Amino acid sequence: MRTKRRAENSFSLVEALAAMTIMGIAIASILTTFSASLVASRVAEDYAISTSMMTELRTHVRANMLSPLDANQGTFTNHPGFSWSAVYTPTNYTNFYLVEMTIDWIRGDKEYARTCTTYHYYMATTTTTAEESEA
Numbered sequence: 001m002r003t004k005r006r007a008e009n010s011f012s013l014v015e016a017l018a019a020m021t022i023m024g025i026a027i028a029s030i031l032t033t034f035s036a037s038l039v040a041s042r043v044a045e046d047y048a049i050s051t052s053m054m055t056e057l058r059t060h061v062r063a064n065m066l067s068p069l070d071a072n073q074g075t076f077t078n079h080p081g082f083s084w085s086a087v088y089t090p091t092n093y094t095n096f097y098l099v100e101m102t103i104d105w106i107r108g109d110k111e112y113a114r115t116c117t118t119y120h121y122y123m124a125t126t127t128t129t130a131e132e133s134e135a
Helices: 002-009 013-062 130-134
Strands: 072-075 082-090 096-107 110-121
Touching: 013 082, 013 096, 013 110
Parallel strands: none
Antiparallel strands: 072 082, 082 096, 096 110
């Protein structure tokens, strides 16, 4: 009699294995979701950093710190892994350029880029010597 009551109150081996399998699947899906959210948060942080860098690059373009006559590309000292480029394309108007600025970076095995296009009036500054100004 005692053994019958014990068998009625306990779980069978199959029930215990089924419960452990369901619990394992649930935990695996939770860990996968958590891992994916960590990667997404890092990529979002990279996009925020690239937005700040793009603002800095646009400031350099507006201040004529970049020239359409030079190769405009480089890296950021504060953020290793990020690089930038600015490509000046002449338009039909004198000294008026289409400027395409790009910030590139790599996260894991994927490449990311943020691009901004604007127009810019650039007139090269000329320096005059004392002899030219006297003439």
